[in-house]
Amino acid sequence: MKKKKVALFGFGCVGQGLYDIIQQENNLPFEISKICVKDPQKKRDLPNNIFTYNKHEILDDQEIDIIAEAISDDDEALEIARLGLRNGKNIISASKKMLAENLTELIELEKNSQGSIIYEASVCGSIPILRTLQDYYKNSSIYGLFGILNGSSNYILSKITGEGLTYQVALKQAQELGFAEIDPSLDVGGFDASNKLCILARHGFQLPLGTSDIFQFGIQRISEHEISYAVKKDYKIKQVALLRKTTGGRYLTMVMPAYIQEDSPLYQIDNEYNGVLLQSNFMGEQLFTGKGAGGHPTGWAMFSDLLAMTNGYHYSYNAGSRDDTGLSDEDFSLNIYLRCESDTVLKELDFDLLEDLSLGTSYRFVYGSVRLSNLQKFKSSEHFNAVFLTLDLQHLLDQLERPSEKSSVVNEIA
Numbered sequence: 001m002k003k004k005k006v007a008l009f010g011f012g013c014v015g016q017g018l019y020d021i022i023q024q025e026n027n028l029p030f031e032i033s034k035i036c037v038k039d040p041q042k043k044r045d046l047p048n049n050i051f052t053y054n055k056h057e058i059l060d061d062q063e064i065d066i067i068a069e070a071i072s073d074d075d076e077a078l079e080i081a082r083l084g085l086r087n088g089k090n091i092i093s094a095s096k097k098m099l100a101e102n103l104t105e106l107i108e109l110e111k112n113s114q115g116s117i118i119y120e121a122s123v124c125g126s127i128p129i130l131r132t133l134q135d136y137y138k139n140s141s142i143y144g145l146f147g148i149l150n151g152s153s154n155y156i157l158s159k160i161t162g163e164g165l166t167y168q169v170a171l172k173q174a175q176e177l178g179f180a181e182i183d184p185s186l187d188v189g190g191f192d193a194s195n196k197l198c199i200l201a202r203h204g205f206q207l208p209l210g211t212s213d214i215f216q217f218g219i220q221r222i223s224e225h226e227i228s229y230a231v232k233k234d235y236k237i238k239q240v241a242l243l244r245k246t247t248g249g250r251y252l253t254m255v256m257p258a259y260i261q262e263d264s265p266l267y268q269i270d271n272e273y274n275g276v277l278l279q280s281n282f283m284g285e286q287l288f289t290g291k292g293a294g295g296h297p298t299g300w301a302m303f304s305d306l307l308a309m310t311n312g313y314h315y316s317y318n319a320g321s322r323d324d325t326g327l328s329d330e331d332f333s334l335n336i337y338l339r340c341e342s343d344t345v346l347k348e349l350d351f352d353l354l355e356d357l358s359l360g361t362s363y364r365f366v367y368g369s370v371r372l373s374n375l376q377k378f379k380s381s382e383h384f385n386a387v388f389l390t391l392d393l394q395h396l397l398d399q400l401e402r403p404s405e406k407s408s409v410v411n412e413i414a
């Protein structure tokens with residue numbers, strides 16, 4: 001049988017990871033015919049004639065069946081996806097930011113194209129979570145998703161709490177290992193996790209979320225105070241993402257740092273590993289974990305998509321997909337640890353103090369309860385200068401709709 005022709009866009013961490021895997025496998029139904037990169041001056045380990053610097057050489061080539069795109073330029077990645085679909089190509093993409101921001105348009109384009117677009121590598125590296133949501137969870141009633149969706153921030157937090165590394169050193173390592181985005185503020189600021197949550201929301205919940213719909217707070221402000229509290233209490237700090245059904249079939253979503261206790265399923269998920277805990281009726285809870293970043297784990301997700309695509313695999317977007325975001329406009333209260341400089345912040349937040357942990361220090365370090373709407377307003381204000389982490393997420397979940405009594409779902413997740 002004639003092998004399908006695949007062209008790669010990008011030969012960096014992920015592109016090379018995919019290329020390595022392909023070299024080590026035999027009897028594949030496809031072969032790499034071209035690789036498009038940006039910098040003609042860069043030294044490469046492969047012969048020059050496999051590279052091109054002109055995307056049209058691939059997009060206009062009738063012989064090329066599949067495009068595997070892993071580039072660090074989201075505008076260009078979007079252009080490649082658009083032109084590729086218009087030209088009837090099948091596309092595999094790792095560009096989560098581009099996908100999260102343009103999924104509605106790309107789904108529309110795909111409907112009118114001979115080709116299709118799939119993107120397992122864009123969410124949680126090696127974990128086959130989109131395939132699972134598509135094919136295994138199809139039609140099941142998922143009511144919650146909770147997890148660690150960003151490898152770099154998990155790596156950084158693991159290294160600073162577990163090994164005493166400084167934030168800067170841990171971030172540098174995450175960059176050197178190829179985990180971090182070209183702009184690492186996407187990782188530590190929670191944007192990357194929000195992008196992934198948007199993609200998961202589409203596939204698991206049929207929700208067209210945008211990152212601006214997600215309550216989001218990063219890990220950049222976490223300091224030795226929060227770390228030593230975690231160490232003292234045997235907690236770990238994780239950047240967690242949550243999407244959970246509330247009353248009336250609407251949803252609550254957030255990405256924020258959390259103190260995680262030993263009995264949480266996320267506690268043992270360290271370094272660049274990710275974890276996604278799905279909650280659904282009938283099946284209860286399932287935790288999926290694996291390497292969430294890095295060339296080979298992510299390259300494998302692309303490789304698996306390539307194999308699936310050569311067998312005609314494509315996503316089906318549930319016809320029940322809604323037009324609005326589906327988010328709840330109810331207000332909820334969240335239990336947080338807060339470090340700030342003065343009592344004014346506590347007043348502004350209408351903070352319900354449960355425990356004062358300041359112990360004679362010059363700043364306020366307190367545990368208590370706030371309305372999410374107040375926290376949102378406060379963190380967007382100009383003079384915002386504080387750090388907060390949630391602990392007791394169960395306090396929040398207790399305010400949300402519970403699964404029917406008949407199901408055997410366990411609610412404790414954090």
Ligand SMILES: NC(=O)C1=CN([C@@H]2O[C@H](COP(=O)(O)OP(=O)(O)OC[C@H]3O[C@@H](n4cnc5c(N)ncnc54)[C@H](OP(=O)(O)O)[C@@H]3O)[C@@H](O)[C@H]2O)C=CC1
Binds near residue numbers: 070
């Ligand atoms: N690293 C990871 O663990 C993961 C990354 N991703 C996503 O995969 C994508 C690639 O990431 P990663 O491999 O880490 O990035 P790298 O920075 O390691 O590599 C980027 C590659 O993209 C190429 N490139 C950049 N701009 C263009 C352009 N305009 N035209 C053609 N090629 C271009 C670069 O070319 P040149 O070689 O000439 O510089 C380089 O080969 C990103 O969207 C990232 O978010 C997704 C999951 C995990």
Ligand SMILES: N[C@@H](CC=O)C(=O)O
Binds near residue numbers: 124149151153293294
């Ligand atoms: N920068 C991302 C890479 C994978 O998606 C991460 O750290 O998770």
